[in-house]
Amino acid sequence: MILAGTTAFFALRTPGPSGGAVTYVIGVEIAISGPYASDGPLRRDGAFLAIDQMNAQLVAAGSPIRFERSHVDSKGTAADAISGFEGLIAAGIKVVVGPLSSTEVGAIMPLANSNRVVAISPSSTAPRLALDDYVFRVAPNDAFQARALATLLKSQGISKVAVMARDDDYGRGIANLTESIFQASPYNGQVQKVLYATSTTDYSPDVGVLSTKVQAFGAGADTAVLLVAFEDDGIAILNLARTDASLGAVRWFGSESVKRPKFLDATTPAEIKDFLVARNMTGFFPSPARNPVVTKFEQDYQAAFSRAPSPYAYYSYDAAMVAMLSILRAGKYDGAAVKAILPSVGQTYIGASGQKVFDQYGDYAAADYRIWHTTFGGTAYAFTEVGTWFYASGLIAWD
Amino acid sequence: MPRGGESAADLLFLFTSIATIFGIYTILAISLNLEFGYAGQPNLGKVFFYSVGAYVAGILAANVVTALAGFQGDLFGAAAAQARFLYATANPGMILGLFVAALILGAVAGGAFGYLASFPALRLRGDFLAIVLIAVGEVSRVFVYTYDPLAGGAIGIVGVPNPFVWVSPLVPDMAVTAPRLLYAAVVLGIAALCFLYAERLSKAPFGRLLKAVRDDELVADVLGKHTRRVKGTVLVLGSGMAAVAGVLYAFYAQSVVAGDYIPQVTFLVLAMVLLGGAANHRGAIVGVLALTLFDRFTQPPILTALGIYWSAPVDLNYVRYIAIGLLLILVLMFRPEGLLPERPVGTPTPKPGLRSRRMRARTSRDRWFRRHLLVRSRPFSRPWQRRGECPEAARKLYWRSWLRSL
Numbered sequence: 051m052i053l054a055g056t057t058a059f060f061a062l063r064t065p066g067p068s069g070g071a072v073t074y075v076i077g078v079e080i081a082i083s084g085p086y087a088s089d090g091p092l093r094r095d096g097a098f099l100a101i102d103q104m105n106a107q108l109v110a111a112g113s114p115i116r117f118e119r120s121h122v123d124s125k126g127t128a129a130d131a132i133s134g135f136e137g138l139i140a141a142g143i144k145v146v147v148g149p150l151s152s153t154e155v156g157a158i159m160p161l162a163n164s165n166r167v168v169a170i171s172p173s174s175t176a177p178r179l180a181l182d183d184y185v186f187r188v189a190p191n192d193a194f195q196a197r198a199l200a201t202l203l204k205s206q207g208i209s210k211v212a213v214m215a216r217d218d219d220y221g222r223g224i225a226n227l228t229e230s231i232f233q234a235s236p237y238n239g240q241v242q243k244v245l246y247a248t249s250t251t252d253y254s255p256d257v258g259v260l261s262t263k264v265q266a267f268g269a270g271a272d273t274a275v276l277l278v279a280f281e282d283d284g285i286a287i288l289n290l291a292r293t294d295a296s297l298g299a300v301r302w303f304g305s306e307s308v309k310r311p312k313f314l315d316a317t318t319p320a321e322i323k324d325f326l327v328a329r330n331m332t333g334f335f336p337s338p339a340r341n342p343v344v345t346k347f348e349q350d351y352q353a354a355f356s357r358a359p360s361p362y363a364y365y366s367y368d369a370a371m372v373a374m375l376s377i378l379r380a381g382k383y384d385g386a387a388v389k390a391i392l393p394s395v396g397q398t399y400i401g402a403s404g405q406k407v408f409d410q411y412g413d414y415a416a417a418d419y420r421i422w423h424t425t426f427g428g429t430a431y432a433f434t435e436v437g438t439w440f441y442a443s444g445l446i447a448w449d
Numbered sequence: 450m451p452r453g454g455e456s457a458a459d460l461l462f463l464f465t466s467i468a469t470i471f472g473i474y475t476i477l478a479i480s481l482n483l484e485f486g487y488a489g490q491p492n493l494g495k496v497f498f499y500s501v502g503a504y505v506a507g508i509l510a511a512n513v514v515t516a517l518a519g520f521q522g523d524l525f526g527a528a529a530a531q532a533r534f535l536y537a538t539a540n541p542g543m544i545l546g547l548f549v550a551a552l553i554l555g556a557v558a559g560g561a562f563g564y565l566a567s568f569p570a571l572r573l574r575g576d577f578l579a580i581v582l583i584a585v586g587e588v589s590r591v592f593v594y595t596y597d598p599l600a601g602g603a604i605g606i607v608g609v610p611n612p613f614v615w616v617s618p619l620v621p622d623m624a625v626t627a628p629r630l631l632y633a634a635v636v637l638g639i640a641a642l643c644f645l646y647a648e649r650l651s652k653a654p655f656g657r658l659l660k661a662v663r664d665d666e667l668v669a670d671v672l673g674k675h676t677r678r679v680k681g682t683v684l685v686l687g688s689g690m691a692a693v694a695g696v697l698y699a700f701y702a703q704s705v706v707a708g709d710y711i712p713q714v715t716f717l718v719l720a721m722v723l724l725g726g727a728a729n730h731r732g733a734i735v736g737v738l739a740l741t742l743f744d745r746f747t748q749p750p751i752l753t754a755l756g757i758y759w760s761a762p763v764d765l766n767y768v769r770y771i772a773i774g775l776l777l778i779l780v781l782m783f784r785p786e787g788l789l790p791e792r793p794v795g796t797p798t799p800k801p802g803l804r805s806r807r808m809r810a811r812t813s814r815d816r817w818f819r820r821h822l823l824v825r826s827r828p829f830s831r832p833w834q835r836r837g838e839c840p841e842a843a844r845k846l847y848w849r850s851w852l853r854s855l
Contacts, residue, residue: 077750082766091764120750123766128605128706133470134748140463141750153706156607159527160534160703164617165462165625176604181527217595218708219603247591249711 071116074383076101076373077138078119079148079158080172080366084126085218085248086150088281089310089362093172094121095355096363096402097147100370103350117374124149128157139165144385145377147369150362152176152219159185166385168392170373172365176219180411184389188369188396188406189362190336190417192220195306196227198334198419198439199276200237205446206332208274208301210240210267214260214287215278215305217245224278224305240267246283253283257290261297269299277331278305281312285322292325302326304333309422310360314431323431326424334419334439335361336403347402368401375399416441421448463751465629469701471741472636473694477718478725478733479640479647480690485719486727486791487651488683489663491575493715494566494582497589498688500710501562502555502695504593507606507705509551514610517543525601530608537610538617548612551696552639559692560685567681574666583712594707605706609699636697643690647730650686659683660728724780726787735788743773 078097082090101119108115120143122134131154138146139161146162146169149155155174162169162184170186177191203211213228215221222245229241242263246256260275267273275297279287284307291297308331314323347367351359359367373388376395380387396406409415421437437448477499484492492498510533511524518536520529537544569581593600600606612635613628620627650656661669662676669676699705717740725736745751747769749759759765780788 075753082764083770118753120753121764121766122749123764127708127711128704129702129709132702132704133466133744134750136462136466137745137748137750140459140466141754142459143750153604153708156527156604157702157704157706159530159607178523178526178604179607181531183527183531217603222603245595 071114073116073118074145074374074377075118075120075141075143076370077141077143077146077148078121078370079124079131079134079138079146079169080121081124081126081130081150081154083123085280086126088312089360090123090126090150092357092360092363093150093366096172096351096359096366097370099347099351099354100367101374102354104371104374115378117377124154126151126154128153131155131157132161135161135167135169139167144168144383145373145388146170147172147366147373150174152179152223155179155185155187159183166389168373168376168385168388170369170392172369173362176223180409180413182411184385186372186392186408186412188372188403188414189365190414192223192227193231194336194417194441195334195419196224196231197441197444199224199228199303199305200232200239201439201444201446202332202334202421203232203239203274203276203303204237206274206301208239208272210273211242211276211303212260212263212267212273213241213243213276213278214256215243215245215276216248216280216283218248220307221245221248221278225276228276242267246287248283251286253287254290257287257294257297260291261294264296264300269296271301274301274303276303276305277308280307281310284308284313285318288322288325289319292321298325298329300329302329302331304331306333306335306361308333309335309433311358314424314433323424323426327426327431330423332421332423334421336417336419341400343400344402364402368399368403368406371401372396372399372406421446459626461626462629463745465626465633467741467745468633469629469636469697470745471737472633472640473697473701474718474721474737474741475640475734476643476690476694476697478721478737479643479730480687480694481715481718482722482727482730482733483647483650483659483690484683484687486722486729486733487656487659487663488680490680490683491579492566492582492684492687493579493712493719494584494586495687495691495718496710496712496714497582497586498559498562498566498691499695499698499714500586500590500593500707501559501688502551502692502697503699503705503710504600504695505555505558505692506551506696506699507600507609509547509554510609510699511601511606513547514544525597525604525606527607533608534610534614537612537614539615541615544610544612544615548700551700552693555692555696556689559695560689562692563685563688564681566688567684571677571680583715586710586712586715590707590710600705600707603706603708605704605708607704609703609705611703612700632701636701639693639697643693644730644734651730655679655682663728720777723787724777726789726791728791729787729789732787732789732791739788740773743776744769747772 078094080090080094082094098119101117104117120141122137124131124134131149135158144167146167149158149171150173152174155171156179158169166184168184170188173189174187175189175192177193211232213225215225225243229243232239232241244256244260246253264273277284348359372395376388376392377383379395380391393408396408399406407415418441419439420435422433422435425432425434437446439446481492481495484490514533514536515524515529518532520532522528566582573581594603611628611632613631616627616631617624658674658679662679666676721736721740722733724739726732749765
């Protein structure tokens with residue numbers, strides 16, 4: 051109790067940031083617990099880095115303006131997203147980076163619109179939520195990735211795909227879109243889906259079903275598995291799959307989420323990483339070809355947090371940057387003014403995840419996807435980029 | 450610290466949020482208190498009955514309002530939500546009628562599911578009943594989550610309009626807050642009604658019967674009480690109340706998402722009841738208030754708005770979770786009966802002339818017990834014995850010793 055009291059005494063202090071400067075608060079509603087316990091902190095740090103960098107630039111320019119951050123954990127659920135968003139509104143915050151998932155974004159949408167608070171989601175991708183409102187989304191929707199996947203699968207001679215996906219808005223979205231696009235002309239492929247519960251920790255029944263479906267397809271060169279998973283569930287599934295003869299005989303593809311660092315970091319068993327390399331796990335990630343902005347972001351992120359950014363950290367960085375630039379461009383801290391100016395700010399902004407051009411609904415208008423596959427260079431495992439899928443042409447160009 | 454533009458804290462908005470959530474959880478806590486605190490039925494499937502109300506409200510809004518608005522397209526998309534909102538703003542009578550209909554339908558549906566749930570309750574006790582009810586809640590959640598056409602699947606139903614949204618154009622200065630204030634008042638009113646009803650019920654003979662079932666079901670059975678019917682009745686009542694809370698939450702959150710109705714909600718309500726004091730409705734309300742205020746006032750944005758800044762290297766969000774667990778552990782260690790412990794039932798004894806038929810029957814039965822069965826080992830020494838009365842506790846003790854002697 052004494053320890054807790056002492057900690058609280060030193061941790062809580064008033065007043066806050068000092069100074070004479072005009073302060074605008076950026077709300078950050080990014081889940082760091084629940085399903086986002088692993089990746090959420092990395093995404094949150096992307097937004098924090100943007101705010102710190104912007105403040106450093108404002109100091110250097112002698113500007114009296116400062117940005118302050120106020121982070122609340124939405125826990126990845128709709129109810130907590132609402133509760134957190136209400137807290138941000140009650141605190142007088144007009145611009146929020148987050149929430150992450152489409153479920154959360156759908157839940158806070160009525161609040162954002164009625165209170166005229168701009169919310170910029172770094173990773174919501176469900177097409178169902180497209181509306182001209184106060185919610186902006188900086189990540190491309192699932193339909194882009196499904197189109198890219200279908201093109202890639204066909205280019206690799208795959209005609210039968212067993213999709214193993216999370217049974218949530220993200221996994222189901224990609225699985226359903228891949229199914230509808232890949233089964234239609236000109237791909238005319240076959241798709242079987244296995245949707246697994248995100249709350250479970252035992253994936254052996256689901257992996258067993260996946261194996262059965264692959265056997266039914268015939269575990270040959272024209273059959274593949276598409277994995278749509280996050281870190282913990284993905285690694286557990288791969289660990290089971292590597293011991294299955296059928297699953298170990300076919301090619302594996304992954305969604306953008308499989309490119310997260312944990313799949314190849316030191317804590318993941320070498321057998322799983324070897325399996326990924328042996329099955330030539332290949333996937334996409336929506337990002338521009340490497341450029342100086344991306345490199346600078348990665349260096350700064352590594353320097354600030356002593357770890358590499360996860361894929362969606364690029365998006366939360368850009369969401370925060372676009373939010374702050376819009377406030378500066380609007381010249382006032384007002385949701386309606388920020389909403390009006392934000393699309394034009396995005397059009398002229400090229401960030402860590404590319405140019406932020408928005409469509410009429412405030413969603414990311416288009417994205418090229420980089421293609422990566424897992425490699426082992428003798429000492430370390432890596433996601434090596436090997437090509438780009440261009441949304442304009444629908445074609446793949448290999449590096 | 451000077452801030453830009455209109456960034457002052459909106460305490461009225463915060464108040465509406467706290468008041469509404471407090472009202473909704475008060476209804477849930479009272480319903481669980483009736484079942485668990487009074488009747489000893491561990492309804493750990495509480496969230497299921499809560500979700501029934503929310504789905505009734507959501508499905509009703511999604512289908513009826515969208516059809517009335519003349520919207521064609523994805524029922525669960527953002528465009529449909531926008532159409533429902535515009536329709537509700539322009540048609541106050543319809544949205545208020547829909548709200549009342551949802552409350553009634555929700556309560557009936559919740560009660561009906563509670564009746565169905567009472568069947569295992571009649572055969573199972575304690576932990577087994579709790580596990581069955583948790584499973585019922587999880588199975589239903591997974592069904593709704595995976596079956597898109599029913600309630601929008603993983604993303605759920607977005608756009609269940611606030612029943613007072615039509616007030617906004619009438620008071621432009623309070624366009625956002627006025628509907629929320631009215632709604633909070635309605636929720637608190639319904640919570641107060643639930644409280645009064647539960648209090649009366651608990652102090653009535655039915656309340657004593659609930660405690661008898663909780664304390665010793667066998668004795669209550671032997672005394673001729675229909676314990677199965679009692680357990681069924683309390684589950685129907687508690688489930689109906691929980692469903693009303695679900696309806697209120699759906700209209701408050703303006704969305705219904707299957708992923709929200711997870712067992713943690715039940716455990717949160719249980720924690721509120723245990724913190725405040727089981728078998729004491731006032732205690733349950735104190736528990737709800739304590740945890741609601743703790744949750745809201747430890748949110749980092751609220752602390753910042755109040756001028757309190759967290760500068761420790763640990764994320765405050767994590768500290769909140771630790772603190773709430775610590776609080777519960779401390780209360781259970783040092784005050785296991787809760788902040789407001791259970792008190793004896795305060796029903797006044799009816800005057801002899803006003804005794805009901807049931808009371809007369811009970812008195813004559815007591816007399817018969819004493820005359821034929823009671824083996825007195827010592828002279829009457831307690832005041833009630835000298836008065837020739839036989840209160841519940843004494844009857845129970847008597848029957849327990851009689852059963853042991855068999």
